[in-house]
Amino acid sequence: MKLLFLIVAYLVAITLPLILSAWVGGPPRQFHQELASGLGILAFSMVLVEFILSGRFKAISNGVGLDVTMRFHQIMARTALVFALLHPFLYQGTPSGGQRPWDPTRELTITTDFSALSTGIAAYLLLPSLVLLAIGRTQLDFKYETWRLLHGVGALLIAVLLLHHTVYAGRYGSQPVMSWVWLAMTGVAVGSLLTVYLLVPLLQKARPWRVTSVVRLTPKQWEVTVEPDGHRGLDYKAGQFAWLNVGHPPFSMKENPFSISSAPAAGPEISFMIKELGDFTRTIGQIKTGTVAYLDGPYGNLSVDGRAEPGVALIAGGVGLAPLLGILRQMRLTDDSRKVKLIYGNRVIDQIAYREELDPEDVVYVLSEPPETWHGETGFIDAALIDRVFSEQEFSEWVFVMCGPAIMMDVVEDHLIKRGTPSHRILSERFNYD
Numbered sequence: 001m002k003l004l005f006l007i008v009a010y011l012v013a014i015t016l017p018l019i020l021s022a023w024v025g026g027p028p029r030q031f032h033q034e035l036a037s038g039l040g041i042l043a044f045s046m047v048l049v050e051f052i053l054s055g056r057f058k059a060i061s062n063g064v065g066l067d068v069t070m071r072f073h074q075i076m077a078r079t080a081l082v083f084a085l086l087h088p089f090l091y092q093g094t095p096s097g098g099q100r101p102w103d104p105t106r107e108l109t110i111t112t113d114f115s116a117l118s119t120g121i122a123a124y125l126l127l128p129s130l131v132l133l134a135i136g137r138t139q140l141d142f143k144y145e146t147w148r149l150l151h152g153v154g155a156l157l158i159a160v161l162l163l164h165h166t167v168y169a170g171r172y173g174s175q176p177v178m179s180w181v182w183l184a185m186t187g188v189a190v191g192s193l194l195t196v197y198l199l200v201p202l203l204q205k206a207r208p209w210r211v212t213s214v215v216r217l218t219p220k221q222w223e224v225t226v227e228p229d230g231h232r233g234l235d236y237k238a239g240q241f242a243w244l245n246v247g248h249p250p251f252s253m254k255e256n257p258f259s260i261s262s263a264p265a266a267g268p269e270i271s272f273m274i275k276e277l278g279d280f281t282r283t284i285g286q287i288k289t290g291t292v293a294y295l296d297g298p299y300g301n302l303s304v305d306g307r308a309e310p311g312v313a314l315i316a317g318g319v320g321l322a323p324l325l326g327i328l329r330q331m332r333l334t335d336d337s338r339k340v341k342l343i344y345g346n347r348v349i350d351q352i353a354y355r356e357e358l359d360p361e362d363v364v365y366v367l368s369e370p371p372e373t374w375h376g377e378t379g380f381i382d383a384a385l386i387d388r389v390f391s392e393q394e395f396s397e398w399v400f401v402m403c404g405p406a407i408m409m410d411v412v413e414d415h416l417i418k419r420g421t422p423s424h425r426i427l428s429e430r431f432n433y434d
């Protein structure tokens with residue numbers, strides 16, 4: 001229902017300027033000219049809605065998940081790029097130049113006024129660069145934070161350039177009503193960027209946290225715990241995540257998303273289970289207790305709160321345990337009567353975290369490179385293992401929650417669907433949306 005609402009809201013937002021332009025109208029033109037304008041209008045409104053999709057709006061990402069929202073953001077950016085690239089070529093054959101006596105409002109000609117065209121040309125060059133840089137980000141040797149800054153500034157520049165081009169060169173955009181519509185839409189898009197980078201940090205400044213412990217869980221995994229400093233903390237659901245900034249000013253953009261591995265019922269302290277990966281996560285061991293931290297959250301839809309299914313299946317690969325541990329802890333602390341089973345896969349035995357806390361009755365451990373003395377499951381979390389752990393009745397009645405490597409989640413999801421688990425009973429979180 002939520003998904004349907006979001007899809008409708010998206011379609012309305014991107015087609016609104018197109019519909020209004022058609023309503024504003026003008027002298028009839030050839031089809032290819034209308035198509036050219038239409039694609040340009042659609043590309044611009046899609047670019048503007050991209051700001052909202054990536055703007056950390058809980059109404060969007062908490063409904064469908066951040067990974068789904070970001071994937072949609074990526075696909076729509078590429079679609080908008082195709083529309084934008086086609087837009088000028090479709091005008092071919094259209095008279096161009098200055099004002100004609102028979103066309104005083106320039107409705108039937110396209111302008112060659114350089115100032116109106118130059119902003120369009122600049123946006124035309126910048127948009128593919130922005131999209132290609134995002135696609136090739138992981139291959140390029142610069143920091144994630146640098147890319148993020150470039151992406152934000154580039155997007156802002158494109159929005160402003162397109163606004164100028166649309167209002168001064170567009171036959172529809174130059175109509176006063178449409179100029180105001182575009183100005184308002186650009187304002188909302190830029191506003192969402194300012195919310196994330198200015199308003200949220202400002203609010204965070206008034207709600208600092210302090211690191212209370214940093215514990216090495218396994219050779220490359222850590223537990224970081226923070227407590228609210230002078231406020232009541234975060235109102236979250238087990239399984240959600242937050243952006244964590246440790247030791248940097250709130251405006252620094254040095255923040256990373258991590259699932260909350262503690263349970264709300266345990267009190268205001270919040271724990272994260274963090275695997276070493278890049279420049280921030282490799283320095284976790286150096287964090288001193290008492291360091292100031294800032295949190296932005298909670299986000300995400302990986303929650304089993306209030307669900308009616310009689311059982312909860314948790315399927316974790318490596319550090320994907322983090323949100324599922326939060327769910328398991330919350331169920332234990334609240335004496336949740338639902339049944340629970342956890343499948344927890346790792347490569348080697350040293351990577352298993354929280355073994356002393358996890359109840360062996362609840363957990364099926366899986367190792368892909370087990371030691372000779374290992375008596376548990378071996379190999380990967382695959383269809384055969386899932387079939388060994390869950391009964392036919394559990395497939396059809398339980399809710400399945402999973403987090404781990406993309407390949408594991410794809411295999412498990414496909415198999416659950418094959419076994420008849422409806423998609424609304426399969427919840428997942430991806431740590432990587434590349």
Ligand SMILES: Cc1cc2nc3c(=O)[nH]c(=O)nc-3n(C[C@H](O)[C@H](O)[C@H](O)COP(=O)(O)OP(=O)(O)OC[C@H]3O[C@@H](n4cnc5c(N)ncnc54)[C@H](O)[C@@H]3O)c2cc1C
Pocket residue numbers: 066138143144145241255256257258259260272273274275276277278279280281282319322323429430431432433434
């Ligand atoms: C919703 C969500 C929940 C997550 N939960 C956990 C968790 O519980 N435990 C855990 O160990 N990891 C988790 N991750 C992954 C974690 O965010 C990255 O491993 C971490 O940000 C890497 O930062 P780095 O500076 O060490 O590495 P970098 O080398 O800077 O980044 C490595 C990769 O991590 C991702 N990344 C880095 N910074 C950000 C950012 N600010 N926003 C989004 N992605 C970023 C990018 O894909 C990047 O290519 C989660 C990710 C997401 C999206």
